[in-house]
Amino acid sequence: QKEVEQDPGPLSVPEGAIVSLNCTYSNSAFQYFMWYRQYSRKGPELLMYTYSSGNKEDGRFTAQVDKSSKYISLFIRDSQPSDSATYLCAMSAVSGGGADGLTFGKGTHLIIQP
Amino acid sequence: SAVISQKPSRDICQRGTSLTIQCQVDSQVTMMFWYRQQPGQSLTLIATANQGSEATYESGFVIDKFPISRPNLTFSTLTVSNMSPEDSSIYLCSVERGRGNTIYFGEGSWLTVV
Numbered sequence: 001q002k003e004v005e006q007d008p009g010p011l012s013v014p015e016g017a018i019v020s021l022n023c024t025y026s027n028s029a030f031q032y033f034m035w036y037r038q039y040s041r042k043g044p045e046l047l048m049y050t051y052s053s054g055n056k057e058d059g060r061f062t063a064q065v066d067k068s069s070k071y072i073s074l075f076i077r078d079s080q081p082s083d084s085a086t087y088l089c090a091m092s093a094v095s096g097g098g099a100d101g102l103t104f105g106k107g108t109h110l111i112i113q114p
Numbered sequence: 115s116a117v118i119s120q121k122p123s124r125d126i127c128q129r130g131t132s133l134t135i136q137c138q139v140d141s142q143v144t145m146m147f148w149y150r151q152q153p154g155q156s157l158t159l160i161a162t163a164n165q166g167s168e169a170t171y172e173s174g175f176v177i178d179k180f181p182i183s184r185p186n187l188t189f190s191t192l193t194v195s196n197m198s199p200e201d202s203s204i205y206l207c208s209v210e211r212g213r214g215n216t217i218y219f220g221e222g223s224w225l226t227v228v
Contacts, residue, residue, distance in 0.1 A: 036219075043219040102159070105156060
């Protein structure tokens with residue numbers, strides 16, 4: 001079983017829809033959770049950073065962490081064609097990943113149809 | 115955030131040759147990380163590079179294949195040695211910065227080995 005599972009998609013939704021992206025993980029030591037957005041031929045860009053369980057909102061983006069279920073989500077409201085990208089979840093047991101770095105999902109390819 | 119510049123941004127390399135990737139950060143950082151992103155795969159940590167000490171390699175990665183230098187607090191290089199087509203990948207430099215020791219990535223170096 002992989003440490004982090006993420007559906008690779010592609011996930012195609014119409015413009016304006018609410019998008020839900022998810023990851024599950026197996027390591028109960030993970031406490032720090034991140035979502036990155038990666039456009040084609042670009043490096044990953046940090047979108048959201050959360051610690052432990054709970055919700056965090058930033059503009060159209062909401063990150064949720066449920067440590068009891070080992071499940072994290074990213075919601076995008078009022079989705080735009082410019083949101084079309086690959087979304088990577090990442091997590092770690094220590095702040096910043098420490099010497100072990102971050103553990104990533106494979107990424108979900110999201111397509112927002114105009 | 116952090117401004118991280120990588121060179122080259124992309125290259126096509128001949129089998130058996132070596133290529134050095136440079137990573138320059140806009141301010142001093144303690145920890146720099148090198149990741150690999152193979153097609154359709156998660157980002158995988160290659161090694162952690164701290165200034166003044168030998169790089170720490172993850173399981174499956176060795177110094178002879180991926181020598182790393184960290185001459186100062188703003189610069190690092192990763193060399194991919196004796197390349198084969200299996201080394202075709204995106205190589206990403208990242209740093210730990212700011213509140214929560216958040217990880218930021220460069221734009222990546224896209225290598226194709228023929």
